[in-house]
Every structure is written in structure tokens, then in C-alpha cells.
Amino acid sequence: MSRSEAVFAERFDVSRETLERLSNLEALIKKWNPTINLVARSTLTDIWSRHFADSAQIFSFAPENSDHWADFGAGGGFPGLVVAILALETRPELQISLVESDLRKSAFLGTAIRDLGLSARVMAERIEDIAPLDCDVLSARALAPLPKLLGFSEGHLREDGVALFPKGARWQEEVASARENWSFDIESWPSQVDPNGKILKITGVRRV
Numbered sequence: 001m002s003r004s005e006a007v008f009a010e011r012f013d014v015s016r017e018t019l020e021r022l023s024n025l026e027a028l029i030k031k032w033n034p035t036i037n038l039v040a041r042s043t044l045t046d047i048w049s050r051h052f053a054d055s056a057q058i059f060s061f062a063p064e065n066s067d068h069w070a071d072f073g074a075g076g077g078f079p080g081l082v083v084a085i086l087a088l089e090t091r092p093e094l095q096i097s098l099v100e101s102d103l104r105k106s107a108f109l110g111t112a113i114r115d116l117g118l119s120a121r122v123m124a125e126r127i128e129d130i131a132p133l134d135c136d137v138l139s140a141r142a143l144a145p146l147p148k149l150l151g152f153s154e155g156h157l158r159e160d161g162v163a164l165f166p167k168g169a170r171w172q173e174e175v176a177s178a179r180e181n182w183s184f185d186i187e188s189w190p191s192q193v194d195p196n197g198k199i200l201k202i203t204g205v206r207r208v
């Protein structure tokens with residue numbers, strides 16, 4: 001086991017099977033990345049601490065009784081594929097929808113789901129075009145500023161649902177800007193991978 005795998009395993013207390021699936025995902029990302037740029041090349045040597053840990057911390061903030069998780073702009077599968085891997089053993093009933101409009105990236109997501117034996121569906125469409133998802137957890141990493149994310153959540157996130165958005169150093173500006181048109185409750189936790197970042201947990205989203 002590599003040092004980064006060992007650190008991840010200790011931090012998130014996951015099984016050997018989960019580690020093996022994450023290792024297989026790492027290999028798939030490295031294989032596909034030169035052609036479709038799933039993650040920044042500079043982070044390829046750091047997939048466990050930059051991408052897997054970031055996704056796993058988001059998973060840890062979701063309510064345990066949630067039943068439908070949607071990841072918007074899933075890209076190379078962060079956090080959505082990692083959520084599907086972590087859910088496989090701990091929450092096998094969780095329905096997972098990965099929305100990704102780029103056809104090559106959505107093909108990658110489909111291949112990863114099949115090869116790793118995961119349970120998730122890929123929607124190769126623009127968020128603006130999909131039918132209401134009726135999800136109770138919505139995540140999006142590196143997709144858009146908060147006001148736009150709240151617009152995306154409208155019509156998809158249940159009234160009592162939870163949005164989980166990792167944000168960087170300017171998160172407070174994004175929250176202030178979102179307050180101009182939206183009312184919501186917010187909790188935030190320091191990100192374990194970005195010293196200036198936060199994980200935002202947003203509930204009770206309504207237009208004002």
C-alpha cells in the first residue's frame with residue numbers, strides 16, 4: 001500500500017475492498033487523463049490526497065438517511081464516483097446520479113461504473129436540460145459560483161434536501177452574493193485538503 005493510500009485509509013477508516021476500488025479508479029484516471037484531461041496534470045501524482053480525500057470528506061457530511069444523491073458537473077468523478085465507491089459497502093441503497101454534459105467525460109464515468117462494479121447512473125446532458133431529479137443530496141465541485149449552483153439546484157433538490165459544495169478562499173463573497181437572490185441556512189467546515197477552503201452545507205434554499 002502506498003503512503004497516500006495508507007493516510008487515506010486511516011483518515012476515512014475504509015475497508016480493503018474500498019481501497020482496492022479506489023486504486024482501480026486511480027489507474028483508470030491515469031489511463032484516460034492524457035486524452036480527456038479529467039484532472040489537472042499537476043495533481044496526477046496526488047490523486048489520493050487532492051481528489052479522493054476531498055470527495056470522501058464531502059461524503060462524510062451527507063445525512064445518513066439520504067436516498068438520492070446527484071453530483072452536478074461530475075467531470076472525472078469528483079466527488080460522484082468516490083461517493084459511489086464509498087456507498088457501495090456502507091449505503092448500498094443510495095441512488096446516485098452523475099450529471100456531466102461532456103460526452104467524453106460521461107463515457108469515462110460510464111466505463112468506471114461498469115469496470116468497478118458500481119451502482120450509479122450517468123446523465124450525459126446539460127443540467128439546464130434534465131427533468132427534475134428529486135434528489136435529497138446535491139453536490140458540485142468546481143462547477144460554478146454559489147449563486148449559479150443554487151439556480152442549478154432549483155427544481156432538483158427536495159425542499160428538505162442538502163446541498164454540499166466545497167469552496168475556496170472566496171467562499172464568503174460567494175455566500176454574500178447568493179444572499180441577494182436566495183434565502184438559505186448554511187453550515188461550513190474547514191476543508192481537509194484546501195487550507196483556505198470550506199465545505200458548505202446548505203439547506204432550506206428558497207428564492208427571495
Ligand SMILES: C[S@@+](CC[C@H](N)C(=O)[O-])C[C@H]1O[C@@H](n2cnc3c(N)ncnc32)[C@H](O)[C@@H]1O
Pocket residue numbers: 038039072073074075076077078079099100101102105125126127128140141142143
Ligand atoms: C471544472 S470541471 C469539475 C469536474 C469535477 N466536479 C471535479 O471537481 O473534478 C466542471 C465539469 O462540469 C461540466 N459542466 C459544466 N457545465 C455543465 C452543465 N451546464 N451541465 C452539465 N455539466 C456541466 C464540465 O463538462 C466539466 O466536466
